[in-house]
Amino acid sequence: MLSQKAKYALKALLILSERPADVPVQVVELAEEGNLPRKFLELIMLELKKHGMVHSQRGKHGGYMLAALPSEITFGDVVRAMDGPLAPIPCASLTAYRKCADCTNEKTCAVRIMMRRVRDAASEILDNTYLSNMSSDGVEALSDQLVSA
Amino acid sequence: MLSQKAKYALKALLILSERPADVPVQVVELAEEGNLPRKFLELIMLELKKHGMVHSQRGKHGGYMLAALPSEITFGDVVRAMDGPLAPIPCASLTAYRKCADCTNEKTCAVRIMMRRVRDAASEILDNTYLSNMSSDGVEALSDQLVSA
């Protein structure tokens, strides 16, 4: 499941992607344009900042700016930052592997093998799509995307 | 995330897949062989029965049996029965679509488009792999599987 947090984060970052890179956008503005709960979004932006994905400026005319180009930030980056590993089960995760308590022979565990495949498929999609691929300009070129994917 | 429930269900069903189809297997036996919590597994087997995936027999020498051939039950069936839709977000689900409260224009929502792709990829994997593909016999033929997948 994708959390609300991750969904809101993605929406906010996509909004930022369509703005000039050097003009800070306030949380209130992000919340209104994205139809997102303001206070909750504050937390989220803060967390994105801690992950180095956005910069912030305080005081009047302050706000948030992307810390990298929209063509450098993937959906996978954002989802992992907010929700943790893509793998449906820890024993199938690359970035946060953890053994199942109940597992006896991991090498042949069908569940793990299958969930690893699911993880790989999700990664293939999310780690190869950048914010720039999906901003309103980008979405127009979507039919091309779908063919190549 | 795959719940413990779904994981246990899959493990139990895989055990049943390797037994003669007409001999009931008791919950205790499934729990021991699979290293699963017995009481919890009782609930799970019951739920699997309600979903028509297993039959049960009461009384002495009772237990559970698969309601279909291992070559007829997919991982997707089991995961959906236990955890609900595969889609990471309801608005991207085929089987249990629900609109996001905050969404304004669904057609162009990047989050939805991406999550739909993830859903499709997971479905492609889980709905095309059967219990029989992953029972201990099946796992030997795995390298073939991987090539074709």
Added chain:
DNA sequence: CAATTCCCGATAGGATCAATAGACAATAAG
């Protein structure tokens, strides 16, 4: 009838999630 085994309801602790409130800190503008 007695033993066995599934069936079922209740429940409990814990974790996580979604969201808000309210005070504090930095910055810009006048």
Added chain:
DNA sequence: CTTATTGTCTATTGATCCTATCGGGAATTG
């Protein structure tokens, strides 16, 4: 320098779900 603005941070809340267990009831076999 003062004031308004806006990000920063901590705490807290309610809700929901997850995992798991307990204990007894109902069916079936021998």
